[in-house]
Amino acid sequence: MPLFEDLPRDIQLAAMENAARTTLANRYGITPGAFTLQQYEDNCVYRIETDTGPHTVRMSVRDGRPPHHQASELAWLDSLARAHTVTAPRPLTTTDGTFITETIVEGLGPSTVAIFEWVPGHAEPPFREPGIAEGMGTVTAQLHHHAQTTALPDNFARPTWDAADILDRGYALTHPDHPLLGANGAAVLRAVAERIHARGPIPERDRGLIHGDLHRENMLLTPNGSIAVIDFDDCGLGAYTLDIATVLSSIHRLCRNDSEAYADFAHRFLTAYEKIRPLPESMDRFEDFLLLRDAFIVNFVTSSTNTEVATWGPRRVAGLIAQMQAHLAGDTYPGTLTS
Structure with a gap:
């Protein structure tokens, strides 16, 4: 079976989107509409359309920040949002109150998922x-x-x-x-x-x-x-x-x-x-x-x-x-x- 990085790009992205849709429904209570790719490097970042407006979804693609490091990043972003001084992406929590969750991407394995309010600009x-x-x-x-x-x-x-x-x-x-x-x-x-x-x-x-x-x-x-x-x-x-x-x-x-x-x-x-x-x-x-x-x-x-x-x-x-x-x-x- 080929490694994930050896798969065609469209196959990789389809697997990421499928996993994201399932995770958003099961862990955030969100049914997303259209996905628009924003970045695909060591993270896969999408803009998604939802009933409450656009959001950003970030998924890890390769070995990167461990989940507890990502949770700390999002804690700072949450603090910035509460301070109302710097405009930055406000993170959303899962239905059980955590900033970070995990999903399984077909062919890749575990991937962390975070979701943010969309910042227009x-x-x-x-x-x-x-x-x-x-x-x-x-x-x-x-x-x-x-x-x-x-x-x-x-x-x-x-x-x-x-x-x-x-x-x-x-x-x-x-x-x-x-x-x-x-x-x-x-x-x-x-x-x-x-x-x-x-x-x-x-x-x-x-x-x-x-x-x-x-x-x-x-x-x-x-x-x-x-x-x-x-x-x-x-x-x-x-x-x-x-x-x-x-x-x-x-x-x-x-x-x-x-x-x-x-x-x-x-x-x-x-x-x-x-x-x-x-x-x-x-x-x-x-x-x-x-x-x-x-x-x-x-x-x-x-x-x-x-x-x-x-x-x-x-x-x-x-x-x-x-x-x-x-x-x-x-x-x-x-x-x-x-x-």
Whole structure:
């Protein structure tokens, strides 16, 4: 019998949808209508139509976050929803009050299921338009303020995103012979790790619960003009500056040939952030966090077996390794703030 990842994509998705329909009826009391695929990487994410409006269903496809980690993620999202400060997907509970449940997908086996209220809006807010940089800076600061001022339950469990976790214990350096790393990729990542470690730890007050993957595609421009945040699957404990670097790195990719546009966006983003809370002290090491963000992407691509990631991943990894190598040789890292 073929492995699930070797089945045709349409067969995989049909199996995921069938399992989701059964689980929604049996565990949530929801009879869904149309399913619309939103993402299919290490999770399978659908928009579903229901009698009470659209919702998002997320199903695990491969080994990922264990159920208790996912339950902690959804507990944070529930806390954000109750605070009415940051617009984010509010999780629904099963009929017996749990955030996470399990289903069996034909050919795959066990898969976890979570369901969220649908957040209306357009992904990748048009960063050049007035107010967008300010909105993105404000919501990033509000997210960090909530994380810093909200007590976490004793059983809260999420990954950590420090330099040792992303580099030394990351997938790429624990699989240094991965073909996507090429002849010198692992050596480049080790040299980056040594350089960052040599600068010492960041202040503990700069660390807390962060989104972990706060790039522009995980922000929405809502109908009322505010910015919402989605996809908390990588939230964990780390430096607030890593979230800031992730936002700005994703904008820099859009205007790497327009330094003035990037500098203007960064200034307006950071100014808005500071109106909510002070910038982290570790912003003086911003270049390190740009490197960590790109190492995070290298880990994601090299660990993925998804065919969609395979279409863009090899080129992306090669480009990131090349710019890390150029940085080690003396170049300023792309996205570094100059003032």
